[in-house]
Amino acid sequence: MLHGIRIVEFEGIGPGPFAAMMLADLGAEVIVVERPVSANPTVGQDSLLNRGKKSIVLDLKETADLSVALALVASADALIEGNRPGVMERLGLGPEPCHARNPALVYGRMTGWGQTGPRAMQAGHDYNYIATSGALWYGSHPNDAPLTPATLVGDIGGGALYLVAGILAGLLNAGKTGKGTVVDAAIVDGSAHMMALLMSMGPSGNLVTQRGQSLLDGPHWSRVYTCADGRHLSVQCLEAKFYAIFLDILGLADDPRFAAQYDAQKWAAQGRELAQLFAREPLAHWAALFEGSDACVAPVLSPEEAADDPHMANRGVWQQEPLQPAPAPRFDGQRVGPGATPDKNADGDAIRAELKQAGLL
Numbered sequence: 001m002l003h004g005i006r007i008v009e010f011e012g013i014g015p016g017p018f019a020a021m022m023l024a025d026l027g028a029e030v031i032v033v034e035r036p037v038s039a040n041p042t043v044g045q046d047s048l049l050n051r052g053k054k055s056i057v058l059d060l061k062e063t064a065d066l067s068v069a070l071a072l073v074a075s076a077d078a079l080i081e082g083n084r085p086g087v088m089e090r091l092g093l094g095p096e097p098c099h100a101r102n103p104a105l106v107y108g109r110m111t112g113w114g115q116t117g118p119r120a121m122q123a124g125h126d127y128n129y130i131a132t133s134g135a136l137w138y139g140s141h142p143n144d145a146p147l148t149p150a151t152l153v154g155d156i157g158g159g160a161l162y163l164v165a166g167i168l169a170g171l172l173n174a175g176k177t178g179k180g181t182v183v184d185a186a187i188v189d190g191s192a193h194m195m196a197l198l199m200s201m202g203p204s205g206n207l208v209t210q211r212g213q214s215l216l217d218g219p220h221w222s223r224v225y226t227c228a229d230g231r232h233l234s235v236q237c238l239e240a241k242f243y244a245i246f247l248d249i250l251g252l253a254d255d256p257r258f259a260a261q262y263d264a265q266k267w268a269a270q271g272r273e274l275a276q277l278f279a280r281e282p283l284a285h286w287a288a289l290f291e292g293s294d295a296c297v298a299p300v301l302s303p304e305e306a307a308d309d310p311h312m313a314n315r316g317v318w319q320q321e322p323l324q325p326a327p328a329p330r331f332d333g334q335r336v337g338p339g340a341t342p343d344k345n346a347d348g349d350a351i352r353a354e355l356k357q358a359g360l361l
Helices: 015-025 063-075 087-091 095-101 126-133 152-177 187-193 240-250 264-278 283-290 303-308 310-315 348-357
Strands: 006-010 029-034 054-057 078-081 106-111 181-186 222-226 232-236 297-299
Touching (some): 006 015, 015 029, 015 106, 015 152, 029 063, 063 348, 078 152, 126 152, 152 181, 232 283
Parallel strands (some): 006 029
């Protein structure tokens, strides 16, 4: 879908490389500018986040290599960088010189705190950003410490995916106007924005601040339960018709304890009853019991187990050797697999030659 679009990515960590990987999955030509020496464990030839990209090594503190970087920028449709505010400016690669070379460039900036604000220059990571944005608040049951899957809510959901959306919007606008833009993708912004759906589900559209009292935050029908073998089962039968199926399968359809589905005052007691019930049998028993039903129940699987799940295997969601997720989303008539991960600087000579031939270097 993005064939013909060139993205220049300056080596970073986490959400920036993920966003660039996703754009490569969608068909863009992504050239990652890597440092001569990097201590970053999430980049380089062993990182699946570099799949489908081209690699060139540049020392941006050297004049000749900086000229190559600027030539690359001149040839690109978009740029991705994930440094602290001011770093690219000090290197001579900030938005101003880049737009001077390429007025239509979409300049994507990926940070945790954003380009402005009191914490803009402060270090942080996923949990810090979503803790500050409010997105971590509902990440567990009332008596437990908030916890979410590592990187998914902040780095990826509130960060990388918002950067991708911003870059795509910028590309559409540049195609119409010939004018580029700067995308300020901050994890605190994106993860707060992601709260809108949950906040729409409380009384009068406002989420209850007290944990365990909102529509998806505390009900007995919206939890993960522990089974007899220590494995886990997810339950989320929100609608009354699905809740009725859930109760019927469990033999609880006529049990008055579970008649009030949406009474928040009863959720804790109902949850305790279900916890005791699910603890009586192993996960395989419950998975088989609910298989094929509309009860909205599913076992919690590891990525390796997910790869072997009949539905996931049928769709080819997980690819093997090494285990990695297939590109998403999908498009009609296309079946695209993950691209190969390049060796470091594998494309350096070819990229320099192309830039010289184009008169940019």
